[in-house]
Amino acid sequence: MPRILLRIAYDGTEYSGFQRQIETPRTIAGTVARAVTAATGEKDIEVSGASRTDAGVHALSNYAWFDTTSRIPPEKFSYVLNSKLPEDIRVIESRKVADDFTTRHLHFVKTYEYHIHNAEFPDPLQRRYAWFMHTDLDIASMSDAAQHIVGEKDFRSFCNSKSQVLTTVRTLLSAEVICTAEKMPRDITIRVRGTGFLYNMVRIIVGTLVEVGSGRLMPDDIDTIIGKKDRSVAGPTAPPQGLVLADMKIVVDTPETPGL
Amino acid sequence: MPRILLRIAYDGTEYSGFQRQIETPRTIAGTVARAVTAATGEKDIEVSGASRTDAGVHALSNYAWFDTTSRIPPEKFSYVLNSKLPEDIRVIESRKVADDFTTRHLHFVKTYEYHIHNAEFPDPLQRRYAWFMHTDLDIASMSDAAQHIVGEKDFRSFCNSKSQVLTTVRTLLSAEVICTAEKMPRDITIRVRGTGFLYNMVRIIVGTLVEVGSGRLMPDDIDTIIGKKDRSVAGPTAPPQGLVLADMKIVVDTPETPGL
Secondary structure, three states: OOEEEEEEEEOHHHOOOOOOOOOOOOOHHHHHHHHHHHHHOOOOOOOEEOOOOOOOOEEEEEEEEEEOOOOOOHHHHHHHHHHHOOOOEEEEEEEEEOOOOOHHHOEEEEEEEEEEEEOOOOOHHHOOOOEEEOOOOOHHHHHHHHHOOOEEEEOHHHOOOOOOOOOOEEEEEEEEEEEOOOOOOEEEEEEEEEOOOOOOHHHHHHHHHHHHHOOOOOOOHHHHHHHHOOHHHOOOOOOHHHEEEEEEEEEEOOOOOOOO | OOEEEEEEEEOHHHOOOOOOOOOOOOOHHHHHHHHHHHHHOOOOOOOEEOOOOOOOOEEEEEEEEEEOOOOOOHHHHHHHHHOOOOOOEEEEEEEEEOOOOOHHHOEEEEEEEEEEEEOOOOOHHHOOOOEEEOOOOOHHHHHHHHHOOOEEEEOHHHOOOOOOOOOOEEEEEEEEEEEOOOOOOEEEEEEEEEOOOOOOHHHHHHHHHHHHHOOOOOOOHHHHHHHHOOHHHOOOOOOHHHEEEEEEEEEEOOOOOOOO
């Protein structure tokens, strides 16, 4: 059956994540599936995603796909689905891909951004999209620490302990700490770029960098934490609302995905 | 009765404005009043505001006050009320003022910011806080036009025609058009600073500057529009969600407000 690929952006605040194994109240995938049904009349639509973002996490560029025999032209699906979707999910573009398209055939570079509002008082306009922190963070130390996580490493210490994966080795291409001002109030963005991420990896990296920024860890401690391969030695998992999948680029166009 | 002054910040998305003459479902003032009742046990609390923002408009710094005989120390009200308020309203500080304190005794400088997301596709993370516009706007023309509205002028053309005020003369201290990038996608902020504003004035200024940015008006047309003193010759009223009362400074400490 023809397969349609969507590039989508969403505000994850009101959703219990992209997709779950068991049925959950309101997911990104389920909401897109209902919009496809409303547009095509086809029932039992299954929507798969390139990045299964967690509850409360946002995306400016994620990919989702589904099968359809509808006669809606592939590139028109973005327009048609946007008229059926709530405003917190937008389809940026749509196109036809190979019938057997899945992310296994692809290599991605993903860019995640994590936003911290570092100020004396919380900003109600940022509560859905940033982690509020009133501790004055040492940005130079955080930047220094961020360099210790760049490269091909075993990130087991930065992976949710419930995760079951064959390998916890991943490659981080870059990690930056960007700041709007020298002093509070200011907005801090932690931007990481990599070819693959473990479950909760970015949020644990952020939680650990904040430990460095608040003086409870030193930048060099990152190497020790990586070496121990133990989740309990890294920092806490930062809350979801600060995280956004900011960009996802398809870097390898393999022969298995001729439609792309 | 002792009067408490609060500096407050709020996300106006879920509210029908700061305050209305008739009873409306959910207002900023009404929500603060219920929090005061929850904190003090006092009923029939009336909350007044320095700036009565419209439905959907936000504030990073507005002032509100109420009377109380509670023994809660004035500066502790911020903490106590934040524990009773929803997360989209935050009290930044609280203090005691003169029992007859009202804004009539004061002069303010207000800074409003209006946010436009200028891009090919809407960003779901900005839908609550920006006006989405996919027309490529001419920023230089908008900046030029903005200079024509600075100064002491009769802003009748930029005032909601339902408004009844003694004079429509106001003083705009500055007007800037700030842009994150030369090309789309980009965020445009229109920042105006003044000692007083008419009903819908900032949103009509923004709607008119967008007419200039999209080429339907020339920067010099602003002088003609001001001269005509007619609401119908200015641009449309920009939607509320892009507007935020970003700052409000008390500039004159008059003898009538000894408590401040």
